[in-house]
Amino acid sequence: MAPLLSIRDLKTYFYTEAGVARSVDGVSFDIGQGETVGIVGESGCGKSVTALSILRLIQPPGRIEPGSRIEFEGKDLVTLGDEEMRHIRGNRISMIFQEPMSALNPVFSVGDQVAEVARIHAGLSKRKAFDRAVETLALTGMPAPEERAKQYPHQLSGGMRQRVLIAMALIMKPALVIADEPTTALDVTIQAQILDLLVHLQKEFGTSILMITHDLGVIAETTSRVIVMYAGEVVEEASVDELFAHPHHPYTEGLIHSMPHIGHDQERLNVIPGTVPAPTNWPHGCRFRERCPYSWDLPEREHPPLYDVGVNHTSRCHLAIEPERRNQPHPPLVVVEGVGAA
Amino acid sequence: MPGQIQDSAATEPVRRRESAFAIGLRQILRKRSSRIALVILATIVLVGALAPLIAPYDPAAQPDIVALKNLPPSLAHPFGTDPYSRDVLSRVIYGARLSLTIGLLATWVSLTLGVFYGAVAGYAGGLVDGVMMRLLDALLAIPRLLLLLGILVAWPQFSVGALILFLGLTGWFGLSRIVRGQVLALKHAEFVTAAHALGASQWRILVRHLLPNLISPIVVAATLGVAHVIVLEAGLSYLGIGVPPPLASWGNIIQDGSDQVATLWWMSLFPGLFMVLTVMTLNVLGEALRDAYDRR
Numbered sequence: 359m360a361p362l363l364s365i366r367d368l369k370t371y372f373y374t375e376a377g378v379a380r381s382v383d384g385v386s387f388d389i390g391q392g393e394t395v396g397i398v399g400e401s402g403c404g405k406s407v408t409a410l411s412i413l414r415l416i417q418p419p420g421r422i423e424p425g426s427r428i429e430f431e432g433k434d435l436v437t438l439g440d441e442e443m444r445h446i447r448g449n450r451i452s453m454i455f456q457e458p459m460s461a462l463n464p465v466f467s468v469g470d471q472v473a474e475v476a477r478i479h480a481g482l483s484k485r486k487a488f489d490r491a492v493e494t495l496a497l498t499g500m501p502a503p504e505e506r507a508k509q510y511p512h513q514l515s516g517g518m519r520q521r522v523l524i525a526m527a528l529i530m531k532p533a534l535v536i537a538d539e540p541t542t543a544l545d546v547t548i549q550a551q552i553l554d555l556l557v558h559l560q561k562e563f564g565t566s567i568l569m570i571t572h573d574l575g576v577i578a579e580t581t582s583r584v585i586v587m588y589a590g591e592v593v594e595e596a597s598v599d600e601l602f603a604h605p606h607h608p609y610t611e612g613l614i615h616s617m618p619h620i621g622h623d624q625e626r627l628n629v630i631p632g633t634v635p636a637p638t639n640w641p642h643g644c645r646f647r648e649r650c651p652y653s654w655d656l657p658e659r660e661h662p663p664l665y666d667v668g669v670n671h672t673s674r675c676h677l678a679i680e681p682e683r684r685n686q687p688h689p690p691l692v693v694v695e696g697v698g699a700a
Numbered sequence: 701m702p703g704q705i706q707d708s709a710a711t712e713p714v715r716r717r718e719s720a721f722a723i724g725l726r727q728i729l730r731k732r733s734s735r736i737a738l739v740i741l742a743t744i745v746l747v748g749a750l751a752p753l754i755a756p757y758d759p760a761a762q763p764d765i766v767a768l769k770n771l772p773p774s775l776a777h778p779f780g781t782d783p784y785s786r787d788v789l790s791r792v793i794y795g796a797r798l799s800l801t802i803g804l805l806a807t808w809v810s811l812t813l814g815v816f817y818g819a820v821a822g823y824a825g826g827l828v829d830g831v832m833m834r835l836l837d838a839l840l841a842i843p844r845l846l847l848l849l850g851i852l853v854a855w856p857q858f859s860v861g862a863l864i865l866f867l868g869l870t871g872w873f874g875l876s877r878i879v880r881g882q883v884l885a886l887k888h889a890e891f892v893t894a895a896h897a898l899g900a901s902q903w904r905i906l907v908r909h910l911l912p913n914l915i916s917p918i919v920v921a922a923t924l925g926v927a928h929v930i931v932l933e934a935g936l937s938y939l940g941i942g943v944p945p946p947l948a949s950w951g952n953i954i955q956d957g958s959d960q961v962a963t964l965w966w967m968s969l970f971p972g973l974f975m976v977l978t979v980m981t982l983n984v985l986g987e988a989l990r991d992a993y994d995r996r
Binding site: 444449452453455457460461478479523526527 | 889890891893894895896897898899900901904908909912913915
């Protein structure tokens with residue numbers, strides 16, 4: 359069966375005064391029907407731009423480069439007409455935003471905002487759309503949905519606002535929901551509830567979810583397959599279990615090691631030294647080279663391809679052909695040169 | 701089960717929804733100065749609305765142009781009479797009606813134009829915005845009174861309709877700047893991106909998501925705008941190119957007594973007083989509304 363969403367060689371560049379920012383630089387992956395896929399990576403690695411590209415919400419000076427393909431339900435979203443694209447947004451693919459306060463319009467009741475999506479796409483009357491909105495809010499576990507629907511965003515708690523955003527994303531029962539850091543702005547207790555809710559709704563509706571986060575905990579809890587992004591590229595892809603058990607790419611390894619563990623007596627958390635380089639100026643060869651504890655002359659010369667390193671497990675690291683180098687870690691270049699201190 | 705997932709805030713009482721109108725009214729009623737202003741303005745509006753019932757005489761009647769002209773205030777004519785023997789009180793009452801109507805309608809015209817122009821410029825951005833704003837700069841460079849003088853002198857026939865139209869056509873420049881600035885600031889708000897991501901069209905985003913967020917500055921601008929138009933109309937009528945006689949507007953009445961201001965003091969004082977009261981109360985209310993909406 360063909361995957362629901364199939365992205366091939368997606369390039370989204372921003373033409374800024376500082377140069378061309380290659381924020382997403384040749385990304386390919388698939389999402390199957392009913393599957394939950396996670397994209398993980400640091401800020402600036404291109405995960406949010408990937409999400410916005412799928413919905414074609416990239417504003418100038420950014421653009422999706424010709425040659426990129428985003429196939430969804432048999433259509434290429436990159437070349438689709440504006441009006442057709444509008445029918446896909448919120449209807450077949452919808453998005454849950456990160457900041458539940460600023461993603462809601464302060465001057466409308468939340469019920470009206472949920473209802474609006476149904477009015478746009480299903481052409482429902484005001485009354486009917488509002489009833490549907492209340493039903494959808496109830497599905498998200500909103501307490502007293504009928505009364506809450508008449509309230510304004512500032513009258514709700516953060517968790518309730520996030521439920522409103524989820525209701526907006528789900529009211530049309532879309533095939534794919536993109537969740538961009540859906541729990542980052544919430545208290546930890548509410549975070550767990552919202553993740554449970556997403557998993558529950560995903561099972562109930564059979565919706566596919568693309569979960570975008572920098573939090574591996576969220577990935578572990580909700581997704582079945584993970585894509586690790588670094589510097590605008592996919593650097594590793596595997597099932598969740600495989601990724602946590604056998605991370606291959608040194609970046610993935612670093613992410614996993616920098617997670618805090620309860621019970622481990624640690625003076626300090628492990629960190630990956632340095633920061634993501636500027637997207638206007640990706641390094642030659644391997645883009646992670648300067649922060650990598652194993653780098654040698656091959657990554658400096660050659661940009662690594664995605665190697666097969668296991669069953670449905672790929673990694674963009676030359677260690678795949680010289681695995682013995684993993685036994686000779688050394689301080690990364692950024693530490694040696696002292697550029698990572700900032 | 702989603703039913704079991706509940707926020708700690710779920711126990712919080714459900715508060716009543718409050719409209720922008722209710723917030724504004726509550727703020728006005730809270731301060732004594734704006735409460736008084738509201739009462740005074742409401743009285744003047746009521747007087748204007750009920751003019752035919754309240755006015756003791758026909759405002760245009762000239763009962764005895766020799767014996768009853770230029771009478772100082774008395775019991776029969778509390779505001780005196782004018783050089784044509786007309787009752788000034790009746791004219792002031794009818795003047796309230798006309799001056800307020802002109803103020804409201806002209807402001808309505810300005811509001812429509814200003815909001816539309818500013819919203820389009822701000823939302824379109826780029827070159828469209830640049831051209832529209834430079835055009836606005838050019839229009840703003842001409843003093844409004846001068847612009848009106850030019851138009852009205854050139855206009856073949858005085859009529860209240862034309863006066864309203866031109867007052868409206870020259871009154872939207874400032875407002876459209878405010879609206880444009882607000883739209884520019886709001887169009888990158890996350891809720892706009894969210895509306896976009898959920899399939900709302902550009903037009904829908906502008907009309908349904910952006911404009912309602914601008915109600916407060918628009919209401920404030922409108923309140924102050926009405927006051928401004930009333931003063932302008934009086935000025936134009938005083939110059940003889942405003943409301944055509946024998947209709948009574950406040951500016952008109954002052955004009956009728958203008959050549960003998962020192963002796964016919966009642967002809968400037970009473971309409972002037974009404975005008976000052978109206979403009980002052982509108983300004984006080986405008987400020988109160990601004991405070992009310994700034995709070996959020």
